[in-house]
Amino acid sequence: MMNTKEQMLATLKSAGYKITIARRRVVEWLARHGGVFSAYDVASALPSLNGASVYRVLNVLETIDIIHPVMTLKGQQYYELHGGTSGHHHHALCLRCGDWRCMTCSVEAPKISGFTVTHHSFVATGYCGRCT
Numbered sequence: 001m002m003n004t005k006e007q008m009l010a011t012l013k014s015a016g017y018k019i020t021i022a023r024r025r026v027v028e029w030l031a032r033h034g035g036v037f038s039a040y041d042v043a044s045a046l047p048s049l050n051g052a053s054v055y056r057v058l059n060v061l062e063t064i065d066i067i068h069p070v071m072t073l074k075g076q077q078y079y080e081l082h083g084g085t086s087g088h089h090h091h092a093l094c095l096r097c098g099d100w101r102c103m104t105c106s107v108e109a110p111k112i113s114g115f116t117v118t119h120h121s122f123v124a125t126g127y128c129g130r131c132t
Helices: 005-014 021-033 039-045 051-063
Strands: 036-038 067-073 076-081 089-094 100-104 123-126
Touching: 005 021, 005 051, 021 039, 021 051, 036 039, 039 051, 039 076, 051 067, 067 089
Parallel strands: 089 123
Antiparallel strands: 036 076, 067 076, 089 100
């Protein structure tokens, strides 16, 4: 499970990255936030950081496997922390209100000749109970 501030900062350091102010602030926000988020969400919550810094930090965090992409929607990439308490899972997104829900994974990664599957993802889109 990698969702405490200390674990994420330790992973950054062990991967050879300095703990800059921008990285520390983004990591602190991620540790408090949880769930699915976009760079816009992070930048909006941390107005003292410029948007380019937020994108660079998220790129580093993705590179060292602290976060992973969930989906791109309307040109915006959404991420989630790796290693949450629910293990491997998928997501459902309400197209009206934007609410995200986690759902268990019932998909077995396919066997593909000459290829090693390391990750798969699935996003169901529709309307939540409040919006139908």
